[in-house]
Amino acid sequence: MWQHHERDVWPTPTADCRSPLPRVACRVPIVTTRSVVLQTFPFSDTSKILRLLTLDHGPQSVMARGALRPRSRLSGVLEPFADGVATFYFKPDRDLHTLSDFDLTRERQALGRDLQRYAAASVLCELVLRLAPAERDEELYRLLVRGLDALLEAIPGSVPGVALAACWSLVDVLGFAPDLSGCSRCGDDLSERPGRLDVREGSLVCGNCLPGGGTLPRAELNALRRLASGDPVGAAPSSRQVRLLVDFIRHHAAEGLRIRSLDFLLAEEVR
Ligand SMILES: [Zn+2]
Known part of the structure; x- marks a missing residue:
């Protein structure tokens, strides 16, 4: 519901108004x-x-x-x-x-001169376009501006990590972040053990509860935790990290809709 903001004003009707209404x-x-x-x-x-x-x-x-x-x-x-x-x-x-x-x-037109930066900035804007709540959301606004600035200022080589951290931050503030604290089935602490991000459930599962491979080594899991908390990892994230984000956003945040820009991010990262 739209409400007047204190800076909003009501102008005098213009002389050329042609409405038949008063x-x-x-x-x-x-x-x-x-x-x-x-x-x-x-x-x-x-x-x-x-x-x-x-x-x-x-x-x-x-x-x-x-x-x-x-x-x-x-x-x-x-x-x-x-x-x-x-x-x-x-x-x-x-x-x-x-x-x-x-x-x-x-x-921020310089973002358009670098395909990776442009792709990542487009992902941020597309996430907001599709998923932003209708009302004022100061945290979302702040994170979007911070993400765009970070992409603009990232040194060459750090762009993918900055991009993933910015995307995960938006996913978090939009309410779709995965729970990375422990196994969602048995409750085991996975801070020192490998685990697998169950994209469908949006949470971690340990190897005992979900056998069959696909577990992330501890270092990759910790990198994912850092990215998901908005902290760019120093080294370039692996293509698996990019794919996890892509899969996660496709499944949860985009509700099955295709987020075109993510394809560019993935294609650039694995090239
Ligand atoms: Zn478990």
Whole structure:
């Protein structure tokens, strides 16, 4: 349910309002909130639609009229992964609002110049697009911005580890993190023993309870614990670590939907 934010204001109806309703019905609240651009696509030769994660109002879609005109002050500003302060006319009964302004805080177009960074940033944004709650979620917003910054600043070679940690952090805040504390069936502590991540159950199982191989050596399991807590492992994560994340997100977080960007992450990592 949308609620007024203290910074939201109600403008005077414009003179060119053509609604047959009384003029008060034309009033549209203006919302100003920090936002990350998750996705953009052209709507016409001159306008584009943005999918945003806003800090105050969760995910929102806005139309940026004229943003594709070369002389627009928003030209080149409204690109994926950027964040800034968006101002838009909010229509509570609509899915698409009208962007009025975007005050850029940080553009991250450099992410597009590196396939691994771009793939990982796309995974973060796609997770948010598909799974973010409708209402304000400050922790999700903070982790998304932190993940994008970490990808931007990661030194070469550390990108896959940073990417996996950022993805696991989002999975955690979205409520889908696996339980890695012990065997989910017998309760045994697995901090010093190998275990197997049961993707379906979203938890660890020991070799006694689920024979048949596929157990992660202790070092790999500890690396997974660190990644799942948002801590990038120093060395490049193994392709198995990447596949675990891919399988886990596909099974739990994406509810069977295909997260296209994950394929790039996997393809890049195992290449
Ligand atoms: Zn067990």
